[in-house]
Amino acid sequence: MQTYERFLKYVSFDTESDPHSQTVPTTEKQKVLGAYLVEEMKNMGIHDAFMDEKGYVYGSIPASEGCENATALGLIAHMDTASACSGKDIKARIVSNYDGGNILLNADKNIVMSPVDYPSMKKYVGQDLIVTDGTTLLGGDDKAGIAEILSAAEIFLNQPELKHGPLKIGFTPDEEVGRGANYFDVKGFGADLAYTVDGGELGEISYENFNAASAVVTIHGRSVHPGSAKNIMISALQLGMELQSMLPANEQPAYTEGREGFTHLDEMKGDVETCVMDFIIRDHDKAKFEEKKARMEKIVAYLNEKYAGACSIELNLKDSYYNMLEQIKPHMELITKAEEAFRAHGVEPVSLPVRGGTDGARLSYMGLPCPNLCTGGHNYHGRFEYVPVQSMDKIVEILVTLVQSFAK
């Protein structure tokens, strides 16, 4: 089966996850795709394929003869799609031999995808683009990853002369709501090292992400009737603004990029009596990350002293996740081998620090070092998502080369 055929089949399943759900997985429908994948894997010759009760799909291909002691390598992708855009009734189609112009996604609704808005399209003139009908997302994030992994697996099963170590395959639910790693059975999976195949454009390798913390500041002011408030009232809202003004103005999301971190006031609500501020703190650099947290503590301590006896401020600082780089560093072969595999297929690798977290980052701290590889898609989480067929095929070739390189 061609990789794009697999992909078109997978996107016919609605697997949207739900950030407001407390069930595991967050939506039961993800398991329908999970069950289908288990069937497909078994038919292909992955005899131990199964789905657990939480909707995680696992399977493995034993090492080639003589490679039993090679690194056990994992390939991981996620089954759910983002709730930012509907994933129901996706009507994907292939625009063959793309001519570089506008693509009319939907004639009835006059929805057009233009290279003026999405210049990346111009890179794919002459190729075949899988697009939506302009009313849903496509689901390339991350069903392109699933299709690529299973196509690579099929190649190993059909061509036993290709030597490889133990190959482990895992598909998770709920990545888009940040819970994809929550119930991942790292021990049962049995891989020494792994990759998530969940990135964007062909060539991308990510192995750096933010260190992340949340800071909840609760301010207790002093409320009295405004008519008789002179020298008595201390507004919690006003105090909140004073606190915000003590943070560096340029260390905010709107003024930062690349490896620059920030302290971001994400939400502020309250009244004169009480004000709650939700901050997120982000930095790739561990030392700068710690400094940013310490600064928040210092500001709160200063204000508590300044308003002692009248008001009080509580700070609840909590680390969310860490930069995977620290866990990847002892296994840099994950990066060098991936870069070699890309170059072997004529693709120049690009490493960009992720300005967010990844499931691979979480897994890296759960004992499974796990950088992220591209899937080939563009404009994820939206109606203008597209995936070039040729990029998917290229990634399958790269995965096959990469897996083999761990058996040498």
Ligand SMILES: [Zn+2]
């Ligand atoms: Zn994804």
